[in-house]
Amino acid sequence: MTTEALPARPSARLPSLPARILSSGPVAIAAVVLAILVGWYAMIVPMNAGLPSMPKEGSYAELTRAAWSLERPVLPAPHAVVAELWRSTVETRMTSPRSLVFHGWVTLSSTLLGFALGVALGIVLAIGIVSVKALEKSLLPWIIASQTIPILAVAPIIIVVLGSIGLTGLVPKAIISMYLCFFPVTIGMVKGFTSPDSMQLDLMRTYSASGLQTFAKLRWPASVPFLFASLKVAVSISLVGAIVGELPTGAQAGLGARLLSGSYYGQTLQIWAALFAAAILASLLVLAVTLAEKVTLRLMGGRP
Amino acid sequence: MTAAALPAPKAAGVAGVAGTALAALAALAGVALLAHRPGIAGSAPLWFWALVVAAWAFTWWANQRMSLLALPAGAAERTRDVAVPLLFGLTCFVLWEVVCVGAGVPLVLMPPPSAILERLVTSVPTLAADFNQTFVRAVIPGWALGSAAGFAVAVVADRVPFLRRGLLPLGNFVSALPIIGIAPIMVMWFGFDWHSKVGVVVVMTFFPMLVNTVAGLGASGHLERDLMRSYAAGSWDMLVKLRLPAALPFIFNGLKINSTLALIGAIVAEFFGTPIVGMGFRISTEVGRLALDMVWAEIVVAAIAGTLFYGAIALVERAATFWHPSYRPARGR
Numbered sequence: 003m004t005t006e007a008l009p010a011r012p013s014a015r016l017p018s019l020p021a022r023i024l025s026s027g028p029v030a031i032a033a034v035v036l037a038i039l040v041g042w043y044a045m046i047v048p049m050n051a052g053l054p055s056m057p058k059e060g061s062y063a064e065l066t067r068a069a070w071s072l073e074r075p076v077l078p079a080p081h082a083v084v085a086e087l088w089r090s091t092v093e094t095r096m097t098s099p100r101s102l103v104f105h106g107w108v109t110l111s112s113t114l115l116g117f118a119l120g121v122a123l124g125i126v127l128a129i130g131i132v133s134v135k136a137l138e139k140s141l142l143p144w145i146i147a148s149q150t151i152p153i154l155a156v157a158p159i160i161i162v163v164l165g166s167i168g169l170t171g172l173v174p175k176a177i178i179s180m181y182l183c184f185f186p187v188t189i190g191m192v193k194g195f196t197s198p199d200s201m202q203l204d205l206m207r208t209y210s211a212s213g214l215q216t217f218a219k220l221r222w223p224a225s226v227p228f229l230f231a232s233l234k235v236a237v238s239i240s241l242v243g244a245i246v247g248e249l250p251t252g253a254q255a256g257l258g259a260r261l262l263s264g265s266y267y268g269q270t271l272q273i274w275a276a277l278f279a280a281a282i283l284a285s286l287l288v289l290a291v292t293l294a295e296k297v298t299l300r301l302m303g304g305r306p
Numbered sequence: 307m308t309a310a311a312l313p314a315p316k317a318a319g320v321a322g323v324a325g326t327a328l329a330a331l332a333a334l335a336g337v338a339l340l341a342h343r344p345g346i347a348g349s350a351p352l353w354f355w356a357l358v359v360a361a362w363a364f365t366w367w368a369n370q371r372m373s374l375l376a377l378p379a380g381a382a383e384r385t386r387d388v389a390v391p392l393l394f395g396l397t398c399f400v401l402w403e404v405v406c407v408g409a410g411v412p413l414v415l416m417p418p419p420s421a422i423l424e425r426l427v428t429s430v431p432t433l434a435a436d437f438n439q440t441f442v443r444a445v446i447p448g449w450a451l452g453s454a455a456g457f458a459v460a461v462v463a464d465r466v467p468f469l470r471r472g473l474l475p476l477g478n479f480v481s482a483l484p485i486i487g488i489a490p491i492m493v494m495w496f497g498f499d500w501h502s503k504v505g506v507v508v509v510m511t512f513f514p515m516l517v518n519t520v521a522g523l524g525a526s527g528h529l530e531r532d533l534m535r536s537y538a539a540g541s542w543d544m545l546v547k548l549r550l551p552a553a554l555p556f557i558f559n560g561l562k563i564n565s566t567l568a569l570i571g572a573i574v575a576e577f578f579g580t581p582i583v584g585m586g587f588r589i590s591t592e593v594g595r596l597a598l599d600m601v602w603a604e605i606v607v608a609a610i611a612g613t614l615f616y617g618a619i620a621l622v623e624r625a626a627t628f629w630h631p632s633y634r635p636a637r638g639r
Binding site: 026027030031032033034035076135136138139140141142143144147149150151152154155156158159161162163166167234238241242245246249250257258261262264265268270273274276277280281284285288 | 372374390484486489495566577579596613617
């Protein structure tokens, strides 16, 4: 355990190819996922045993069959969740309120709008903070301190207040996403804009570059890696903001609404399907940001 | 922005700048008091708004002067670095107050800070019960359990490289997912009371702790490990005497991230169902009754609790990793 972290010694023999494949990352991830699935299946019978619709006695196979065909299981089987996902995405018309594509789009649209607004606000604030000393001294401590408080709790207020002045639907949720995701962007971009060291800044000065030129040609390009690191955080909390923003409106549309209505009516499969859909959405969003990062860095001449 | 190009003020200017800051404070207090006068509250005349803008500009100018003051590193600079954000925050609160009171913004839309403070003071028993239900019963146990579980799994994963290679990418992946969505499932499994909130918080805090601890356990340098090996230290000694201490900054980072996550998890989980007490319950029901002053009071409690929680962890961190910055110079000697 302690030696494996050391650099390979010249004398050490490489492990054989099958051993290397078996201990490679993808295989290890697959093994852990498999273990989780096995554990999940093993838990289905004990977790559902208390339900009135479950037979009290019987062989394990019978119990398993009964648990798998439950309509409202305490713990559904993974394949049942996937089947529900399939049913509510592919086999349902996309415009129907039973379609997860419909609800996913409602959530995704406010996530993306809030994300765009939040990133824009975050970058503007960061530019202000690095160029105005008083703004840095006044605002930055508050932005950092705000990371320690559960600002998500403000979400219901925004929904209700904007609702009472006639704004409903997309915009209030987007505003929640926006105010959640501008914090990491601002903090990351302030770090990024101040990341060029004094040597690089001095070089710009010897070129007699103006402040704007230094910003455009040095500070902005230098901040791009920081931007993408913050974007990954921002996009996932933007999604959380949109989902939580759908809760106080009383479950009209969106993945959060599916979670809430599933919770009201005990539709466990609906909850799990919405949860999986949210997870898939989150990973697609993070993947999109990662791809954009790779493309951008390559276009900027970074080494792959 | 233009003032940034001015030469730094002389040391003799310190008293003048401090005077400006005090005058700004007085201006803020004056505007806030004036807003509540009959005849102004609810129907403020134009000259009052002009006064507000002037006071705002004046505090900004005071902040500008304070920020640009060249101070020697030390107590004076630290005082300045606290005073500037304080004055800025105070200005924001006074503007909030003055706009709400002066323009007569209805309470159901945006209560002024004074109304929130009043509500905070008058409903201490309710807030205390909510705090007890959410923070003491759900956040703290969930945070402790989730972090401990993440830590334990990380230590095991550290011993089994195969497990680590499988768990670490998964942990990173899961950290980006909206885990808060498991709240309805937990409510279904563990009931409406605090047990289900502990469940949500445990799951939310597990992965950040796992990822941070695994990263931390790999943080000790080769030199230190070789030294330990030359002392014939076993893997247990290596873990306890070198790698865990070296991992402490990472572990505390995980604990700090988790403190905020735990509070968010417990509050949002209460939106899905609670007994009739709890911070999230209060927020979601009072917002439905348009009692926004109560909602804000609850948010103030959450903010204070979150900050104190974070601050307490930071204090423990400072006490536990006091060696950390001084470690390297000592070794170089």
